[in-house]
Structure formats: structure tokens, C-alpha cells
Amino acid sequence: MSPLISLQNICKNYRSMPALSDVSLEIQPGITGLLGPNGAGKSTLIKVIMGLVRVTSGSGTVLGNQLGKQGREIRSKIGFMPEDDCYIPGLKGVEAVQFSACLAGLPSTEALRRSHEILDFCGMKQERYREIETYSTGMRQKIKFAASIVHDPEFLIFDEPTSGLDPEERENLLNRIRILATVAGKSVLISTHILPDVQAICDHALILAAGQVRLSERLEVLNRPTSPTITLRVAKASTEFAEDLRRLGLTVDTTENPMQLRISGDSDRLADQIWKMAQRHGIALHSMRPSKNSLEEIFISAVEEASIAPP
């Protein structure tokens, strides 16, 4: 599958301060989560992709267009939802979305029709006829989201889309992004600090730290432990049970919860071995499921690597 975005050795300095250092990456179709601590260069990377800032060095293509030369063509194919609260004072919700559609090239009447359609999709009701200044944070997020997709772009960039939303609205917004990706076939880049959001909807994760790409991988691969691991919940804690499993050559990690164990080993018969040992010790198993690597751990280790790596 050919990548939508391909960057090679991108460097971007703000005066002498490097924001991006030798960034090379490929973004595939699907939903990509862009992760990184504050000041990692996420916003700069988004601006580079959109052709809003000139790179100091490097090259790349975005949706088939040359980076730095075809900024307008790139932006006409991208829908961007900024993190910042941005609006045109005095405009009503539906007018703001219509205005965005018109700026992207929709004729005025068609833009109005399309704005209503998209606001319906976003769950905005009669409040669309109120001025944006009177909106709550959640409503403003919805308007920004609607404005970013109203012109039906190929590629969507959402910067912190769920910040300021209550849990229900957050879930709804993630569902909408999922629909855009699965039903409408859009590709999405989500820049966020909220790891569960990435875990919930992303296909790929891209971790940026200190202006460099630390990790770029499919989430499915990242989640998979290096050796088969099973998380076990038992009815009662037993040190003998754990010791006997270790004698079989398995690695047994106890967690904060004494009833929960993480057992890993090279054997293909791992589950079978655990069953038999539990039966021998007369231990009832509450649950037994394959373990996943935690994204949080992956993120922290990637960021830590960046902090100890030489600049």
C-alpha cells in the first residue's frame, strides 16, 4: 500500500532552535495517532505537512503533492481541526461552517446545505443558530470538527480533538472519527495526549520526541508482546502455584493485585500448561486472556529513550 504522506530527512529550525531534526516517516491510509510530550514538534510536523511553514531541509510528498511547492493543493485535500479555540467573532455556528466550506471552494448555497448536513452528523441541533461566542467548549469543538470535514477532504488532521469534552461527547466524537475512517474511507492523523483515544481508534502510532520520530508502527504490532503472555486472574493467591509455573521455565510477574498474574513463555502450549498447574493446585481461574503491551509503557519508554539519547 503506497503511503499518503512520505517525508524524508525533514529539518525545521526556528532561528537556531531545532523543532524537527531529520524526520523521516510514512503515513499509511487509516487512522494514525501522533503522540509526543509537549514541545516534541507535533504542531510543527502538522504545519509542515500542511505546507504552512517552510522546512529548513528535507523533502517529501503529501497526498501526491510536493511538499513546499504545492501548499495550496495539499491544503485543498486536507481538513484541519486546530487545537486552539479559533472562530470568527459574530458568526453563528452554521455560518462558521458554511464560511469554512466556501473558503475550501464550495459554492455558497451548496455550502449552506452541506453545513446543515455535517452539523446533523455532528449532533448539533438548534444551537447551530447561536453565535459561537455563546458556545461551551464542547460545542466549539463540534463546530471546529464540522468545519474541518465540511468540504469532504481526503485526509483529516485533528489536533487534540477530544480535549474539553465530557466522556459521552468524547465517545461520540471518537465514533464519528471511526465512521469517517471506516465508512467514508478517510485517512486521519490524530495528534493527542490522551493515549486511550489512540488505543481506541488508531491503526498506527507515531511517537515524536525532541523533534525526532521515536516510533512508528501499527498498533496491532505494538500491542503484541515479544513472547506469548497471558494475564491470569485467580480466585486465591498462591505462592506455590507461581513457583511451580516458574519451575516449568515460564516467567511469572505478579502485579499490584495479588490475584492477578502475568505469565509468559516460549511454549506454544502455554495455556495448556497453566490449566494443568491450576488443576493440580486446586485453584479456580476467574479469567485467562492474552496480554497486550500497554501503550502508556511504550510511550514512556520511547520518550525516555529520547531524553537520554544524544542530541
Next chain:
Amino acid sequence: MPLHKVGYRGWGSKKIPASRRWWIISQTGIRLAIRSRWVRRLMLVCFFPVLYWGLGVFLLEQYIAQPDLQSDIIEIMEQRERFQPTQNRRGRRNRDRDRNLPPSIRRMRGYEETLSMLPKSDELFDSLKSPDDGTRHVVWSWLLMTFFRYPQAMLLLFLVGFIAPGLISRDVRSRAFLLYFSRPIGRFEYIAGKLLVPAAFIAFITCLPALVLYIFGIMLSTDWSVISETWDIPLRIVAATILVILPTASLALMLSSLTQESRFATFAWFAFWIMGHGAWLAIVLTQAISLSSPPFSNTVMDSALVENWSLISLYNNLGEVQSWIFGFDTFLNIWPSFMILSLLTLVALAVLFRRVSAPIRI
């Protein structure tokens, strides 16, 4: 799922070309400005002077159409020249002796004094004294020049002061520039779109009423020769409007781009006009006062000094160039004012382009 909820649907019709998108920015800016009740009131008020200046056109048409009236007025004018204003030893009007003049001369002198305070009134009087085919052109041009220079210039100051300061500063404050520049919009379209907002309002309060006045004059005249005599006046109106728009709209937008607080831009806008003109007035008054004091009382006011310093006033510069556009001056006389207005426009646009790129650089 309710019937009206159709989920997400794609859109794939033909888009409008990028070259026309600046118009969307202008349209929205104009629509938002018109929502202000004060702006609507000012737009209404700007048509009131048309009535007063229309009366001038009406009187001129009566003067041209009635030869009896013409000869009466010319006779009064000639009498007026015989009774030149009397002055006392200190050069001031001797009002006691003026009281002995015939009432018609006194009234004419009153009008003349008022009109002579206005620019290029000598040309107006000369043309009225010896009416010919060119009289209508001279008088209409003069009326339109003063129409641009006095009521509409004042209204422009207030209307642009209401509208323009928030055009860019509010976008920066509310980070709306992200909405513009994340779309296929460049700096040029953004600035052109924003410039058209004050430009449209300036044209509305200058060009439109002036054209209404011109059409009013055509309708009042008794023969069709009026069109051949005054065909160039609409073009002069358009030229004068463009010449007002370019420096004023650029200046107002530049001030708006320099701050996030629109009230600071409003303050700077009024300060630019008032301080420039105020400084010029102060210089003129200081010289006038010093000349009236004993050691210099017989000295003539240095008109070159007054003219040179008038360049610091945006208002005076606009007036000078307008007098050239309406045919009352030559380009050789007004070129410094023209250069200052051009320079102001260029500097304002340069600053504007630089400032507008700033929010998206970082």
C-alpha cells in the same frame, strides 16, 4: 435512526476557483459589519449631504436656465466688486462702514465669505460671472470636490474607524487566522478580501452618493447637452473614490494588523488623522497669531510654509489630490501630496503583508 439522519455523505461537485475565494472573505466581513446598528446609521447619514449638495445643483440649473436671473446675479457681483470690503488700519474689516452697503451686496458678501473659505472658490466665482458651456462642468466638479472633501471625509473617518480596526486584530485575537490559512487561501487573498471590506464601505459613502448627485443633476437639467458637457464627471468620481480608498483602507488595515486589541487600532486610526491635521492647524495658527502681533503685523503669511507643512495632514493631502482629479489643479502642484499618499499606501501594504505572515510562521 431518524429519517433526516443520513450519517456522513461525501461531496464531489465542482469547486469555485481559488482566484475568487478572497470575495468570500470580503462578503463575510461586509455582512458582519452591517450587523452593527451604528454602521447602518452612519450609512444612512452619509446620504443626507446629497440633499444639501443637490440644492447647489438645483440652484445652478436655475441660474443657467433663467437668463434674467443670470443678469441680476452678475449685476450684483459687479456691484460687489465696486464695494470692496473696507478695512481699518490694522487690516481688519470695518464692520461699521459695511453696514451702509445695500442689503443685496451685504448678502452676497456673506455668501462669498463663506464660499471663499472653501478651496478653489476663485475658479467657481470666475465661472459664474461669465457663464458659458463650461460653467456647468466647473460648478458640478467644484460641488463634488467639496462633497468629497467635507461631509464624506468626516463620515469616512468615523465609518472606517468603526469597521476596519477589528478586521485583522480580532482574527489574531480569536485565532481565526488558523481557519483561513488551513484552507487553500494565501496571504494575498486574505489581505485582498479584508481590504475590500473598508473599500466597499468607503465606495458606498463617497462614490455612490456622488453618482446619485450627478444623476440628480442630469435629471434637473433642461437639455441633453448636459451629458456631453459632463460625461467625464462620473469617471472623476470613480478616480477620486479609488484615490481615497487605497491609502485609507491600507492604513486602517495596517493599524489593525499591529495589535490584538481592536480598540488600540481604533485609537491609532483617529490619532493618525487628528494629530496630522491638528499639527498642521497648530503651525498655521501659530504663524497667524505671530503675524498679527506688532513687530510682524505688516508681514504677509508665508504661504509656502503653510503648504509645505500641509503635507503632514492626510486630510490635506487627500484634498489636494482630489482638487487635481476634479480639474482644479495641475499634477505639478499636487505631486508631493500624491507621492505621500502613494508612499503611505505602499508602506501600509508592506507592513500588512509582513504582519499577516507572522501568525503562521510559528
